[in-house]
Amino acid sequence: MKKVLTTDWHASRIFRTVMGIAALIYGILNHDNLMSLAGGFLLFMGITNTGCGANGCSVPTSQTKHQKNSIGETTFEEMKS
Numbered sequence: 001m002k003k004v005l006t007t008d009w010h011a012s013r014i015f016r017t018v019m020g021i022a023a024l025i026y027g028i029l030n031h032d033n034l035m036s037l038a039g040g041f042l043l044f045m046g047i048t049n050t051g052c053g054a055n056g057c058s059v060p061t062s063q064t065k066h067q068k069n070s071i072g073e074t075t076f077e078e079m080k081s
Contacts, residue, residue, distance in 0.1 A: 008049060017046030 023039030026032070045051040 020046050
């Protein structure tokens, strides 16, 4: 978790975090539950770098090398009806 919080900060992640904080504060001060929920959601996405924003899709990157499948020679059989 520490690695997620301290690495890969980019402009869109900072923007989501700042907007989440602003929306959460606005929602709390104005007693707006929907805005507080949206702000909390944006803040969570910004802090944990989840969600599919620009440069922030949470699809894990594979560190292993992929091996090519060797198909070899394909044989076909004629079927009569």
